[in-house]
Amino acid sequence: MRPLLSVEDLTISFGPGQTVVGNVSFDVERGQTLAIVGESGSGKTLSCRAILRILPRTARITSGRITLDDGTKPVVLTEIGERRLRSIRGDRISMIFQEPMRSLSPLHRIGNQVSEVLWLHRGASEREARRQVLQTFDRVGFPDPERAYKSYPFELSGGMRQRAMIAMAMVAKPELLIADEPTTALDVTTQAQVLGLIKELQQETGMALILVTHDLGVVANMAERVVVMHKGRVMEAGDAEPMLKAPAHPYTKQLFDAAPAIPAETAPAPPLPDQDLILDMRQVSKTYTMRAGSGWKPNVLIHACRGVDLKLPRGKTLAIVGESGSGKTTAARIALGAEPPDPGGEILFRATPDAEPLQVHKMSRSQRTAFQRQAQMVFQDPYSSLSPRMRIQDAMTEPLEIHRIGDRAERRDRAAAMLDRVGLNADMLKRYPHAFSGGQRQRLSIARALMLDPALIVCDEPTSALDVSVQEQILTLLEDIRDRHNLSYLFISHDLAVVARIADEVAVMRQGLVVEQAPPETLFHNPQHPYTKALIAAQPEPDIERPIDLKLVAQGAGAPDSWAQAFRFTESVIPSLVEMEPGHKVRCHV
Template sequence: MGAKMPPAAGTGKATPVGKPVSGVASHDIIRVDNLHVAIDLKGTDLEVLRGASFRIPAGKTVALVGESGSGKSIMSQAILGILPNVARITGGSIWYRENQTDTPVDLASLPDNSPERVKLRGGKISIIFQEPMTSLSPLHTIGNQIAEALQLHRGLAKSEAQPTVIAMLDMVGFPNPDAAWSMYPMELSGGLRQRAMIAMALICHPALLIADEPTTALDVSMQAKILGLLNDLQDKLGMAVLLITHDLGVVANMADEVVVMYHGQIMESGPVEDIFNDAQHPYLKALLHAVPSLDMGYDEKLQSLRDIDHEIPTSMRDVVQQRQGEAGSVLLSVKNLQKSFTAKKSKGWFSNTTSSVKAVDNISFDIMRGECFGLVGESGCGKTTTLKMLVRALKPDSGSVDWYDSDGTTDLLSLEGADLKAMRRKIQMVFQDPFSSLSPRSTVLATLKEPMEVHGMGSGRDQAEYAAELMRLVGLQPTYLGRYPHSFSGGQRQRIGIARALALRPELLVCDEPVSALDVSVQAQVLNLLKQLQTELGLTYIFISHNLAVIRYIADRIGVMFQGQMVELATREALFENPVHPYTRALLDVVPHADLDHPLDFDRINKDMAAEGRQWPAPFAAELSDGSTSEMEMISLHKDHQVLVRRGTSPEDLNS
């Protein structure tokens, strides 16, 4: 405590730190100096922070960038004093100074539960987390949880805190803040939960807000709204923000300064302009090239940080040549597919009301052999429901799905028994979450053999040999077959998931957000692998994502879904160069670009997207302001570019 604050951060040897921003007459609220944190792993210490130094100027936004495992989250936990039990600070200091005139306090020298630190937490330094679904207690009301911070730090009674909390809920954009006071987290959507979390973090007007991947779990439009909200609140409350993220698009739009972390050390830091225009460190350069963006060329290949080698087993080669000959013909034809869900809502003590939601509303599309068909849209737009009906996991209310191959046409929806089982071999799925989609109690060998056993493919010995080939196919060592999923990283697990999907040599691979749970550094790796496998094995993909840049990188044709409807369907180039439907345009507008000259328009974004449906210009709106309604239909603008408009609209009408 009595020690003097060092003149500048970055005196540590291994940490080159950029020059301070010129022209900013403010002090540093946090100055991390040569910080070491170790995790105790069964008696041996593993250093996760190895002499990291950086600063957070008061009122500014500092972005902390790096892949998972680089020590970003540990850094935020060390600053807050909420390190897990196994971790402890082994050296260095964290200087905290709220105002220019205050004496700096070394937080690293105080125990986590000392009164000084408990007072700072939630009062002066607060945090929001990545996962809005789990970061609030399900048993307590939103009001209770937010008011708790005021009770602790301002000594208010709960009833006194209520008006302040409701005002805060209003500020973070709750449509009905009075009602939200007594609601439980489970009654709110992911976006609203994240807003509640932000309200909780900001209720005591902290000097520093740590945002730990605040938008990673949200879809693009929600991400843009939350970022806009954070920007807005920072202006109003004048706090500093430490933004932990791996999305360079977010960094470009939010940060004043950037700190790049790798393996517990600071690789590079400085003003955001310097970092983007003149990246010095090879790691940062690599990271910039590993992330798909809307600005890259259509045939440009992502440079994954760690490339993988894979080989195609000979047994698969002959099928491939046959398939490549058939490329371009229709494989699957979906017509007028519909699905409604009824939700029973308990309103009061006596009555139950049911409401019906059209999850998928009359959509039609064809999938060509050998192509990758992408489906994009916000969460809840019906992407996954559509997929589930294609793989016969859900029964549609009406519509048809036809499968074309050399044996003729098959009606997928009417298949039963042995025919259905045979068809399942041709369509396989890759799931979003690599952690829950593999059984923790099965070895990789058992996981890969299971589909073969179900379909009676070959003897046990054949299956084991084939499993080894599958491992090589996704770039993993066959010697790993005896291991359990927990010994693999997220990217490796997702590759095992892909190998399992390929075990039955399917023709169509259905990928439901296969990279959205992965870290940026392995995202490129898995995307490249999927792309290579597609051409090498002659596969057809249906690929769902809420990330437009990912879809743009991998898909040949793309369908845009909004509230259960397909609003636009076009080739990749047509969709991104010449989007016609206002929803597609809005969706493209909210993607943050990793480019300082291309900032997001936060004012426009803060309007609710769902509500924009009614403001759409006449040809795109089913219901006009004068109350007239019309049937909607898909019309073709060109070959391979369709858009949903009012019946009777001609393509010429849209050009004006």
């Protein structure tokens, strides 16, 4: 029996002598999941884009053959015309892209963009398409499918936009789904639910899946076969189970060694001291008003944060974890003074142990300028936080120019020293951001944040888009800088394995509330709240014999009114955050 898709000796070049993918071959059977694993720049995305012939303009397929089985005779995708290929794209073969903001039209509502697939390929009426799209939105985890249907891409978070891309690819129930890092921007509970949904669709329709990922935990939960790529070549390929248990190639072993994991149980750490606090957030709430869709409906109040109390000791790392929309980034923005809290909330910052506390929520213009020298942020997406029109030297020295520090030569020397500190070369200063890999761009963002010698750095998902080996390097770098310069981190993440490694204290947020807080040694091995248990259960492990417990995930990630009575809360009745043991707080009724 012929495979559904066959790729034979695929070679892709970016010009004479610039081969980026060389002699790649693999088959995908009906209903099978093939995982393509590798670091950034390994050629895995290019190989998949070649299947649909959506390569960059400068790239071309120099040799090889890609064949799709049509039941009667094979269709050679590398030879057919563009018109016939358009009828296959989005219908028989769909693709989920890694960067949804680039793939979604900013001018059209999300619902219309997803419905377009059904209009073009299924001839569905507007009413029928809307019904199917809303049903798919519900299945991929939109809390309010109707609201998402009417929204524009800029009105949704990164995780929500990724859900929309997944819905768009899956709504027509294709024969083959190519998923390029489909869950990178998603929190672990949503990731677990989306992976479960993809598995369900495979069972219902016999859909085949090519999964491009750097997360070996996802591979262990999804794949039957694995292809490992490095520098455009296949290093190792075979069945998932033997490869995950005993990888043969040194590069595959290196990937496994770099994969973060929640450590085995250790003795509980003592609670953090609260005498020398660099940041103290007291009763911080933030409410946004969203206009209703029509004039006769009342405006909708959205509670992004509700009564958040967080204390960050100097030289320590406080991690905030939670799903998209839980309020963790809003809390970080309020901590940096980028958003004002609702009346009654306080944010106190002490640059040095003997300094008078600065009221971040009541800063004057001059105080804000001084505060910005002491508190910096590393963003989730370094590509959009670095101007594509500025050379790295200009981007690095810009903070020094704003604060009038040093002359041109001194600023340039400081920029070179910072690049050296984060493991990059000074000769990179003349380059533009597009000339760097994702991991290098994240290092540049960290170096830029360090230019003013801050005391506090807010890290907003700094490793979520990085492959495991680069993630390991960035975490080591952050730990080294923190320990050498006594820096304090407010670390935002949805990756519990990363948090378990770097954090001294973890606060779990859901719907704007801190539901549990403790040191990682306590939180990960003695969780009390159902949502914390769901987060831990949803963390994929690179062990084929330890699959994700979707039932436990669904229980904790469900609506708060479905939790056990002790933890249940509604808009009007919210339990207090109770200290169950020293340093371990849980939001529950007592």
